Amino acid sequence: MAALLEVRDLHTAYGLSQVLFGVSLEIAAGECVCLLGRNGVGKSTTMRSIMGLTRPRRGEVLWKGGSIVGWPPFRVARAGIGFVPEDRRVFADLSVWENLDVARRVAERPGEWTPEAVFELFPPLRAIARRRAGFLSGGEQQMLTIGRTLMGNPELLLLDEPSEGLAPLVVEHLLQQVTALKDRGLTILLAEQGVAFSLQLADRVYVLEKGTVRFSGPSAALRDDEDLRNRLLTL
Numbered sequence: 001m002a003a004l005l006e007v008r009d010l011h012t013a014y015g016l017s018q019v020l021f022g023v024s025l026e027i028a029a030g031e032c033v034c035l036l037g038r039n040g041v042g043k044s045t046t047m048r049s050i051m052g053l054t055r056p057r058r059g060e061v062l063w064k065g066g067s068i069v070g071w072p073p074f075r076v077a078r079a080g081i082g083f084v085p086e087d088r089r090v091f092a093d094l095s096v097w098e099n100l101d102v103a104r105r106v107a108e109r110p111g112e113w114t115p116e117a118v119f120e121l122f123p124p125l126r127a128i129a130r131r132r133a134g135f136l137s138g139g140e141q142q143m144l145t146i147g148r149t150l151m152g153n154p155e156l157l158l159l160d161e162p163s164e165g166l167a168p169l170v171v172e173h174l175l176q177q178v179t180a181l182k183d184r185g186l187t188i189l190l191a192e193q194g195v196a197f198s199l200q201l202a203d204r205v206y207v208l209e210k211g212t213v214r215f216s217g218p219s220a221a222l223r224d225d226e227d228l229r230n231r232l233l234t235l
């Protein structure tokens with residue numbers, strides 16, 4: 001397997017507090033891979049380390065075979081990695097359409113994504129295109145933050161806990177929409193605490209525990225092994 005992204009032996013700390021202790025993973029083009037793990041195990045820190053938002057102390061991040069460790073986040077994004085952070089921050093005073101338009105203007109990668117294409121992927125956003133983003137529901141905000149990241153025409157999408165805090169029906173819709181992205185050929189790295197969402201979507205999973213990879217394998221292996229799931233994931 002030729003990896004699109006490869007993370008090797010990542011060690012990341014916040015000040016004196018070390019969070020990642022040698023995380024390694026890889027993603028091939030077109031794959032959907034899920035980073036699973038309980039609260040606080042280092043899922044977001046892994047994504048932040050990939051994006052250049054937190055600089056790892058040690059380890060490598062290889063994008064298409066070349067090192068991108070130490071690159072500033074804008075340069076990582078320009079190389080083709082889009083990040084949807086877990087806090088879903090949008091420009092509250094701008095409308096839905098304006099949020100997408102701003103993202104398109106600052107995007108430095110040419111490609112197929114336009115606000116119209118985002119509305120095709122997320123039809124509910126079209127109906128509220130003029131609404132100020134500060135008034136959106138959690139699910140609408142999640143669609144908008146994903147849409148905004150797509151404006152950068154990424155090849156790899158890092159999705160940090162997209163289903164968190166959303167109602168089951170909203171999560172169901174989101175699952176279909178992310179599946180549609182996968183079907184278009186986008187490569188996806190997903191971070192999740194919840195098993196249901198991730199196991200439906202992901203081809204392979206990595207389970208983190210205390211900043212190290214405790215399990216990696218096909219999603220089905222975790223789906224079929226309740227013991228393993230309970231050991232690694234249930235609170």
Ligand SMILES: Nc1ncnc2c1ncn2[C@@H]1O[C@H](COP(=O)(O)OP(=O)(O)OP(=O)(O)O)[C@@H](O)[C@H]1O
Pocket residue numbers: 014017019037038039040041042043044045046086161193
């Ligand atoms: N900016 C920061 N400064 C100091 N410590 C931090 C910072 N961000 C995260 N941490 C700590 O690092 C550890 C890992 O956090 P991280 O956010 O990577 O976990 P996570 O797996 O994404 O958890 P969650 O499921 O809650 O999002 C936690 O103990 C957290 O408190």
Ligand SMILES: [Mg+2]
Pocket residue numbers: 043044045086160161
């Ligand atoms: Mg997190």
